[in-house]
Amino acid sequence: MKTSQPMSAARMPRDAGGTSETSLGQRGEELRSCIRFVLVMAVFVPPAIAQGKADRSKSTDLIECSVTSEQLDKLNGSPAELVLANGKRIKDVTIVKFVRGSNKDAVRTVVYRRPKRKTASRLRAGALVRIVAAERAYDLVAVPALKGWMLVDVDEKTKVVSARLKAKGRHVWPELSADQQADAVREQKKFLAGVRQKFSGLPLRLYETKFFLFLTDMPAAQIGVYIAHLDNMSVELGKRFGVPPGENIWRGKAVFVVFVNQPSFVQFETNVMNMSPASTNRKQGICHQDNRNGDVIVACHRGNDPHYFAQVLVHETTHGYLHRFKSSARIPSWLNEGIAEWVSTIVVRSSRAPLKRQADAVLRLKQTGVVGPSFFGKKIESWHYGVASRITDSMITQNSRAFGAWIVSIKEGVEWSQGLQKTFGVTPQQLLLRYGRSIGVPMIRLQ
């Protein structure tokens, strides 16, 4: 890894150890208004997701590069491999047929035969993520409007998505072979060996897991809980975005450099990562994201509050995950921070920091009523984190599947506001108004 190359970094200003407890009264109010927001969100219905009926002639327009009924029938009798949502694979089977409902393009059940078996087996389409039939890969995409799943031609879709991303100067992360992944890990370990050399006065030790390289001077007994949080983060994000457990989204592995003390962290950021001291000295963690190859380095210092540190670690790593997921297309700042706050709250239950930020944002908006135009801009302000995470929480609670489809569409090069309209049926302005109503600020304004 060439550390001299600049990397774009998603950064969040954080005061070390700057947590404060949210009072019980505040939390009760938070819960009540969160429930109100979910109820309000439940009223608006995503056009593609929630409409009960869809015209058959339009069903293949609903999902990009989806396969028609006639194409499905041609796959009957093909040799195939089935990839299940739980990551398991069923190899060397023959497709018998795709059982459809009233809409003939939408699959409900896959009937297949294992070798040397007389009776056929059946699987719900929802249990599958991919079918490789007649040497062509098809992803299964849920279409609730059709009460079924559509098969999407992976090669065709890749071409369409690649062209759309290229027009925006972005690209799909290439699939790496086992050898290429091993090379990447070797390169990352070499980089970490260099860090150990530069900080030879510290007891830095490397911990390696399936997906992570974790270099730290923390005592060995403290590491396990943080690694477990990161594993849980991967599972939770994977559930929403359709990444089967056990699938590696990283180039090589995600790299962590975690110091006990803040001065070492600042020294690492300035001397190794070439960051300016001003941009590091008030932060507890930074996620460096390489735009060329997708490498991710999360650097943090532990500070004195282990719960707060755990939340920072998961928050920053989520930025790395969103960077490496599918393509280099950027998730907008408010949503990127919203997801990082949402997942760190559910994974690190002991940290109250995100809830405190939500409550602080509500207090401020009750006084001013103005969110500010930067909320939907390139970089949100630090007080906006509470707004972003509350909106994200509510959207996931209301329709986790629509939320996942929306994020995937952004990573496939669709403009985020267009994707929002298609999946949730609202504009950014309407999203904000609904948030405003849920917190008792019905006249909320962007500016």
Ligand SMILES: [Zn+2]
């Ligand atoms: Zn962040």
